[in-house]
Amino acid sequence: MKNFEQSVEKAMADGVILGAVVCAKGKVNYSKAFGNRILTLKAEPMEQDTVFVLASMTKLMTGIAALQLVERGLVKLDDDVASLLPVLAKQPILTGFEEDGTPITKQRTGPITLRHLLTHSLGGSYDFASGDILRWRKIQNTLGKPGVTIEEAFGHPLLYEPGESWCYGTASDWAGKVVEALSGLSLEDYMKQHIWSPLGVKDITFWPAARPEMANRMCSMSIRDTRSGKAVQSRKPIAMTPGAKEAFGGQGAYASMGDYTEILNSLLVDDERLLKKETTAVMFQPQLSGGSRLALNEAMSNPQWAVGYYPQGAYNWGLGGLLVEGKTESSWRKAGTMLWGGAINSAWFIDRATGVCGVFGCNLLPSADPQIEVLMKGFEEEIYKKSAEEERPNSRL
Structure with a gap:
């Protein structure tokens, strides 16, 4: 992962990003924290258990619950x-x-x-x-x-x-x-009982303020300064669901990237801790046809609104995220790969054909930052490259 790590280090030196946490599982097991999660008063380094805003990455968990x-x-x-x-x-x-x-x-x-x-x-x-x-x-x-x-x-x-x-x-x-x-349960209690606890993860919630041990590890929000173009820490808190009185299943959760990766990995390896194998198979099947499929691909033909790397190609939607339906310009992604992102410039992917999953965690606005998209692409490319190396005979000799 040397090339990717060097690109992130350069991005931090250039002010593109203040920090990030990335994780991958499957054929490639990798995790690393870069930079700082907070700068004001006293700099605090990014850690593996730093808590991020999931934003629309919450949607995958809601799909699993349903x-x-x-x-x-x-x-x-x-x-x-x-x-x-x-x-x-x-x-x-x-x-x-x-x-x-x-x-x-x-x-x-x-x-x-x-x-x-x-x-x-x-x-x-x-x-x-x-x-x-x-x-x-x-x-x-x-x-x-x-x-x-x-x-x-x-x-x-x-x-x-x-x-x-x-x-x-x-x-x-x-x-x-x-x-x-x-x-008959709140979304928080349902997910705790049926998604988070079965995986043994504790750093996911819709209500971090009620969990001081998590709130103290929150990543601060950074913004792209309009004058310098550099990432700076926001002077004011920015909430996805300000004043929310109930859990928003499309955008309201918070998590460490390591714990979120456990969800991705459960779907990747089909361990049935979350869903039966036959249900997971349906989850990764294309669900759209006719006008709905055409409308999706029209939206993805100009994907600057979406967080993540989405090159031109054929897409569909599964029951948990966007699906790669055919060939795209990212030749490493196999058909059936499911992926999506969150508004604060974080994104995940699961490629069951290749046997890898991963997440790129960042707290930066505005959404769909093109400079961070380059880093996301680099992270994915390195994971796939390392996966290919693991498959070669005597690759560890």
Whole structure:
């Protein structure tokens, strides 16, 4: 991993990044902490147990939780779960605006299924991903007013009939509400009992403030200074879900990268501590077709909005993240590789065909920083290179 480590060291010297923690498992077992997690008052080095904002990397855990409920027979992927989500169920479909700005809507006619929620084919978009939702929120005077519950934050119209298209958005947060409704547990308690504890991990939570031993290891937020272009520590705390009163299954968790990697590795090696082998196989199968698949690939044809390295190629969506469906310009990734990122410039991947998984942890804004994308790509390339070396006969002689 010499080339990657040198590139990170240079990036820190150049002010591109203040620090990072990276982990990989499978055919390659590697972990390393770089730089500092905090600079103000007294510099504190980045450690293996430093806690990061997961942001949208939370979505993978919510997908696992939902699939566990499918395994237990509490719900099927194509069951209509609208009755469990009354605020979402009453939302119309936004079709446009009158000349005077009045929204034009129509009533939803189809079901809302768990599959729609796990594949972002629901129609519920984040405002940053949709000009129409942004405009609607301005009209409603809710823009810039983050809700403290999922209903408050995301109780806005859909953009299309569920299943007919694709847009990145609020679906995983609603999936978390389904998990709570069917399990009778808060999302935090459910994941603790059925995801984190079975893996023996303790450094994941939606509520770090209630866990002083974790809060004291939090990575500070850094930002890209607009004048110098260098990474600097933010003078103010930046929260993904400020004032949240419930767990947001699409963006609200915090974790050390080592503990998060244990989740990736369980899916990689099929140890059945989280999901049965047959369920994991379905999780890694393409779920989108027709208009929804076309819409996803159109969005990924210009992926500057997405955190991670996404070269041109064929993509689909599984039940836990983006899937590489065919050849891409990153020739090392095999078809079926699942991957995604979080808004604070962290990203993960699982390649079951090659036998490797990994995560790049960083706390920096703005999202989808192109300079950090270069480091993410370098990390992945080195992991695959090392994996290939491990497969060569007598490679250790």
